Amino acid sequence: MFALVCKDGASDVQAQCAGVFEVHVVTAMSELKRLAAEGELEGVFADARLGVASVVRERLTGVPVYEYTPPFRVDAAMRWHEQIRKAAPEFPAQQTFTLTSSPSPPPEPKPKLPNPERPRSVELPFRHTVSAPVRRRTPVIMLDSPKGGAGRSTLGAHMAYYGALRGKRVAVIDLDSFGDIAQKFGFADAPDVRGWRGNSVEEAVRDGVCLVHESGLHLFPSAQSKEVVLQDPEYALHLLQLCLEEMDVVLLDMPQGWTPIHQAVLPYTTQVLFVVVPAVDQLARIQEHADKLVFAGLSKADVSPILNKSKKARSDERAMAQYLLPFSVRAVVPFDPTIDKRGGINGKRIVRAMKPFWDETFGFVAPQRRRWFGLFGQ
Ligand SMILES: Nc1ncnc2c1ncn2[C@@H]1O[C@H](COP(=O)(O)OP(=O)(O)OP(=O)(O)O)[C@@H](O)[C@H]1O
Ligand SMILES: [Mg+2]
Numbered sequence: 001m002f003a004l005v006c007k008d009g010a011s012d013v014q015a016q017c018a019g020v021f022e023v024h025v026v027t028a029m030s031e032l033k034r035l036a037a038e039g040e041l042e043g044v045f046a047d048a049r050l051g052v053a054s055v056v057r058e059r060l061t062g063v064p065v066y067e068y069t070p071p072f073r074v075d076a077a078m079r080w081h082e083q084i085r086k087a088a089p090e091f092p093a094q095q096t097f098t099l100t101s102s103p104s105p106p107p108e109p110k111p112k113l114p115n116p117e118r119p120r121s122v123e124l125p126f127r128h129t130v131s132a133p134v135r136r137r138t139p140v141i142m143l144d145s146p147k148g149g150a151g152r153s154t155l156g157a158h159m160a161y162y163g164a165l166r167g168k169r170v171a172v173i174d175l176d177s178f179g180d181i182a183q184k185f186g187f188a189d190a191p192d193v194r195g196w197r198g199n200s201v202e203e204a205v206r207d208g209v210c211l212v213h214e215s216g217l218h219l220f221p222s223a224q225s226k227e228v229v230l231q232d233p234e235y236a237l238h239l240l241q242l243c244l245e246e247m248d249v250v251l252l253d254m255p256q257g258w259t260p261i262h263q264a265v266l267p268y269t270t271q272v273l274f275v276v277v278p279a280v281d282q283l284a285r286i287q288e289h290a291d292k293l294v295f296a297g298l299s300k301a302d303v304s305p306i307l308n309k310s311k312k313a314r315s316d317e318r319a320m321a322q323y324l325l326p327f328s329v330r331a332v333v334p335f336d337p338t339i340d341k342r343g344g345i346n347g348k349r350i351v352r353a354m355k356p357f358w359d360e361t362f363g364f365v366a367p368q369r370r371r372w373f374g375l376f377g378q
Contacts, residue, residue, distance in 0.1 A: 001024055002023050003026040004025050005050065028292075032044065032060060050294075064084050066081075138247060138270075140268050144254050144275065150309075152176075157181055159273075169246070171218045172219045187219070194223045230260070237265065272302060274293070274303050274306065276305060276308070278307055304357065305320075305328070306330060
């Protein structure tokens with residue numbers, strides 16, 4: 001049987017394949033791995049818009065992947081299948097075959113461009129409906145990690161403070177119900193801020209929903225209520241919309257793992273800070289999380305893995321690289337034994353390790369020129 005990984009239009013593919021290929025819609029990498037392990041999987045049909053074909057190939061060596069650009073055409077898939085069937089004995093198991101479109105597709109009517117201001121609703125292959133990315137200028141940085149205690153809040157607090165001290169209007173929204181980012185800025189008692197629906201950041205400050213740090217940074221603490229396990233995604237979106245209007249950069253301190261809040265804010269996210277610690281017992285979780293980010297449609301440029309609490313930078317990076325694929329490590333932060341003693345936002349080693357990344361993200365330095373440009377210019 002064949003697995004179908006698609007953004008939408010699964011029923012159309014299945015209807016076209018009826019009587020030709022047995023097609024099952026797959027929504028997670030773990031499902032693909034299971035089918036492959038059971039020896040059930042003849043091949044994978046992957047929607048090119050998701051950009052997952054290369055990851056599937058890396059993870060499932062020996063399973064042919066047919067990457068198609070919608071609309072799916074069963075005749076092209078049949079030709080591809082025929083080629084594989086003929087070539088299979090001569091080719092090694094790792095050989096993959098890709099046809100991105102049929103050899104002579106009929107001319108397609110031009111698709112209507114969506115209105116950029118209105119998020120388009122699309123079905124992603126993990127049973128949630130979220131809006132397509134909204135191209136906005138305000139950078140929204142998601143502090144994300146598969147497991148708690150990796151250092152999302154610590155790295156996020158340092159980053160926000162760094163930007164605010166250099167004149168950026170920075171907002172931090174704590175979307176983790178068990179979050180403590182407010183304490184890192186010295187705010188002891190965060191108020192219970194559930195359900196607030198004001199119309200501006202100024203109003204939020206007046207109502208105590210938003211705390212203002214001496215650096216100018218604006219902080220929306222989490223609900224801090226024992227009854228709340230997960231914050232309301234609608235509420236998270238409301239705060240985010242306000243900040244998008246008025247701030248230069250927004251940092252979202254996310255709950256650990258993969259939650260409905262992730263689904264709600266992902267369309268607005270411009271950069272995911274994928275914070276992980278190099279620990280053997282977390283590798284499977286880290287790999288699964290990387291897969292989820294890929295399946296959510298994020299590209300290599302959108303996700304920045306950060307190795308935190310590293311004791312051996314070089315070897316940690318080498319060891320972790322394969323679990324973070326297709327993303328590549330952007331910074332390695334050393335373990336700083338003094339940070340818990342001093343607390344707050346005083347991690348000098350963190351600043352040293354993260355500074356190049358922050359400068360680039362905040363736009364404080366121009367991207368480095370390649371040397372050969374200079375040579376040609378002479
Ligand atoms: N580079 C580092 N060196 C040493 N300790 C660190 C480092 N980064 C974070 N820590 C410590 O690790 C602990 C967890 O960090 P933090 O609260 O930022 O993680 P988190 O991912 O936000 O976790 P949570 O799920 O609890 O919100 C804290 O005590 C923090 O001081
Ligand atoms: Mg935290």
